Amino acid sequence: MNVLRAKTAGFCMGVSLALKKLDTALAHGTCRRIYTLGPLIHNPQVLSLYAEQGVVCADETQHFSVNDCVVIRAHGIPRSLEESLRSSGVRVIDATCPKVKKAQLAIARATREGASLLLFGEADHPEVRGLISYAAGRACVLGTSAFSAPEIPTDLGLVLASQTTQDRAAFLELEARVRAYDPNVRVLETICDATKERQEEVRAIAGQVDIMVVVGGRQSGNTRRLADVSAACGIETVLVETASELRAENFAKKRCVGLTAGASTPNSVIDLAEKWLAAL
Ligand code: SF4
Secondary structure: OEEEEOOOOOOOHHHHHHHHHHHHHHHHOOOOOEEEEOOOOOOHHHHHHHHHOOOEEEOOOOOOOOOOEEEEOOOOOOHHHHHHHHHHOOEEEEOOOHHHHHHHHHHHHHOOOOOEEEEEOOOOOHHHHHHHHOOOOOEEEEOOOOOOOOOOOOOOOEEEEEOOOOOHHHHHHHHHHHHHHOOOOEEOOOOOHHHHHHHHHHHHHHOOOOEEEEEOOOOOHHHHHHHHHHHHOOOEEEEEOOHHHOOHHHHOOOOEEEEEEOOOOOHHHHHHHHHHHHOO
16 A cells, blocks of 8 residues: 655644653652643553653642642643642643643733633633633633624624634634624634644645545544544545554555644654555
């Protein structure tokens, strides 16, 4: 089988930085215990390797002692949670992706006079909960590009932003609808280039292959959206976490397969999928 592997497949800058911070904390050995607040990234294979090294994935109900280190995940956490962590005296290692942090601060600045925030994203995604917490005024999450008058006050202005990993084309559609409702809406550019590049490359590859394989964690929003973008190109798309989930019958009569991966998928996992496909 011919395999066309995306050049952008694999760790993005934010994931690499977060893992580097965790590796440094492990190497220093000065923390009584290292916790991550929620999964550091959305990839179960990577997380289980760190769990074997003693890293504990905790939630906000966890009691930390002052000699513990708490790593803030790449998606960021709600503002109040970060403030209470810092005031509790534990050592906080902020591994929030710089692009997520930039989006959080842009939302805080744009809404500080009370403007309401419309956020394009998945309401139950940790990044979205974090972004919303930076809005000074009212906020609501829009899950699709369909739009009707918001159920929040708009008299102090309207700000539109997006979860960093959303599809840019869908966001532009939403922007046009919101602008028709309020021509003065302030639009923040918060979609990450890493996501855009991966999605554009999937669209380019989709025209050259018979089927697409997307490798990544099922909890990973950007992985799921890569699969959606591929399917929307009209190409049969298979999403797997590891090569062990690939099934030969899905590739019968196919000559060329596209291979891409989410921003939190390690190269070693993509390499195994490529090897499996090439051997067909
Ligand atoms: S996809 Fe973009 S925003 Fe998300 S962690 Fe990676 S670099 Fe940061």
